[in-house]
Amino acid sequence: MQFWLFKSEPDVFSFEDLKAKGAAGQEWDGVRNYLARNHMRAMKLGDRGFFYHSNATKDVVGIAEVCAEAHPDSTDSTGTWSCVDIRALEPVPRPVTLAEVKANPQLSGMALVTSMRLSVQPVTQEEWSIICRLGEVEGF
């Protein structure tokens, strides 16, 4: 299983909104960046991802799961863009802020720090474990 991070502006689409979609989840459409697209194409059913709120609170607030592998983006008529569907699994009990990530030497290599603008990012197993611990996430 691989790990990822999905960025979203909570004013536009928050983790609460994803929870409200239930088990069916949400098409992660609208991504118009090749690297982000390629990451989504690499995702497998059941892969896990952090849900990160940009702009407002800048923190990892939830755990999501890939519930449909890459397919054409329904908001794109050119056939260039793909997306996966994700659904909410668990909230992060104690959201992990960007400031904490930056302050932690073990997380200095995270794409969240090094590729600030990338909206869909890979997360290593180690990074995943550290953030779950910081966020007091049980069972991941």
Added chain:
DNA sequence: GCCAACGTTGGC
């Protein structure tokens, strides 16, 4: 609201 980072576009 500003601005740095960086991806994309288009002229040559």
Added chain:
DNA sequence: GCCAACGTTGGC
């Protein structure tokens, strides 16, 4: 194929 101009993202 290079690179300047431009647009967008997102932290501050």
